[in-house]
Amino acid sequence: MIELTVSPIVERKIKQGICVLEARDFPHLGVENALVHLVNHQGQFIGQAYLSAQNKGVGWFISRKKEPINQDFMQALLLEARQKRQSYEHSPLTTAYRLFNQDGDGFGGVTIDRYQDYAVFSWYNEYIYSIKDEIVAAFQAVYPDVLGAYEKIRFKGLDYESAYLYGDEAPEELTVFENGVAYQVFLNNGLMTGIFLDQHEVRGALVDGLAAGKSLLNMFSYTAAFSVAAAMGGARETTSVDLAKRSKELSEAHFQANGLAVDQHRFIVMDVFEYFKYAKRKGLTYDVIVLDPPSFARNKKQTFSVAKDYHQLIAQSIEILSPKGIIIASTNASNVPIEKFKKEIEKGFGRCKHRYLETYRLPSDFVSNQKDESSNYLKVFTIQVEK
Known part of the structure; x- marks a missing residue:
């Protein structure tokens, strides 16, 4: 040693x-x-x-002990983690959630998510990848009910990002549920699966009617999961904007999975900053605007960083927000503490009057290390703008 x-x-x-x-x-x-x-x-x-x-x-x-780090060690951690998630396991409304969350569950470098009857392992470094057989064996002992599994490689050095691991193969397009809403996911197509599971509670607020009877603009929409949740919660119309060309096809699949007609729901492939200009030029306004950008992004014209540029999103949202409208401001940047994120938001509001309605952190299945603020990386505010 x-x-x-x-x-x-x-x-x-x-x-x-x-x-x-x-x-x-x-x-x-x-x-x-x-x-x-x-x-x-x-x-x-x-x-x-x-x-x-x-x-x-x-x-x-x-x-803190001199003990073998082996299958038995991992099995004990996984058993404890399973006990913490009994409310999800017995929920008839949610079938996709996190089973193991790095240092929150006692072992950094690996996460495990459940999608219906299948698991997805994410390996974050070479060492964790080198002991994956022991981790998978421990998992199979604790979760014999999981039919099959896939892996995601989240470090550089291998020639693949996603692969089948064991058991039954999942359908190419698998339907899972969250808060009673259906989402179509894909478990073996690159690093993404079609939904970010850490936003359970924010989407739950939309399902419960936060945008009922209102128009919603979903920026950096990916597969429009926020938009689907809003539509299921009674939103009058939604507009989902993302630069990725495939986002439209994937977004429509979520709506189809819930039997929703897309007549009042638009899917736009465009840079969000260009869309802000377009909406302002056309005189478009929205009652609810969702801002959930990647921590860092670059396109041909500019770079974007949550730590330095998020205020621009707030400022431009205010210009196309309806009176008494709501902004859902979100980031998963672990290097941006909640106080710093709030300061960036306040910079965007300037003198515009507003009040914070709700604050969301990671949901209970994403167990975080309470001694380390960066472990609880998700920060979401719902904010009503008084204008």
């Missing part, structure tokens, strides 16, 4: 409950894709971690 001496700063972070190991804390790291014992400068054992670079940090702290 490799032994790694860590600085007092790292020791303090671990004792505080932070599990992700950051590159700045390991400036001369010569170990990669390995399990290590961490000790302090006095030689005292702190715990076990593994080192493997990913988009978030250079590794994860995983145990």
Whole structure:
């Protein structure tokens, strides 16, 4: 076993409950894709971690004990995780939700989602990928009711992004339910599946009538899941805007899965900033506007970053928002704390009067590490604009 001496700063972070190991804390790291014992400068054992670079940090702290990190270890974590999600497991209205969520469930670098009778594993680094057979075996022992599984590769270095793992193969287009609404998903087509499961509660508010009788504009709409939820909750009309050409076809599939006519629902393939200009030029207004951009995006004309540019979305939304309209402001940027996100939103409002109606964080199936704010990455505000 490799032994790694860590600085007092790292020791303090671990004792505080932070599990992700950051590159700045390991400036001369010569170990990669390995399990290590961490000790302090006095030689005292702190715990076990593994080192493997990913988009978030250079590794994860995983145990305060000297214990084998094997199938039995993972099986115990998965059993505990399953107990936490009993309300989802027994829900007749929701069949797609997260089963295991990185450090929130005790092991960073892997997530597992359930889509009806199938599971989707996401591997975030090379080390976790190297022990995937033990993790999958542990999962099969805990979830014998899952018929089949797929994997997503969320790190660089392999020549594929998505693959079949075991068991029965899912239909090419699988229907799942959330809050009683049907969504058509695809489990083995690139990294995406057709729906972002962390937005259960926000879509639930739309299903429950937040946009009832109103017009809704869904920016960065992807497959228009917010729009479908709004339509099922009585929205008068919806407009979904996304730059991806395939978004229209995928969005229409959700509406068809719920038997919704698309007469009052538009799907527009366009850059959102261009659509803001178009809507203003045409005098279009909306009662509810959903803003859920990627953390970072680039096209031929410009780049967009939630941390620096989100205020532009707010400012341009105000210009096409109906009197007393509602903005749903959302981000999944883990590097943007909720206070910073709120400041960016306030910058967009300027002197425009508004009030916050509701705040959403990750739903209960996306268990987060409560000692680490960045683990609870989702931040959503519903805001009523007084104009």
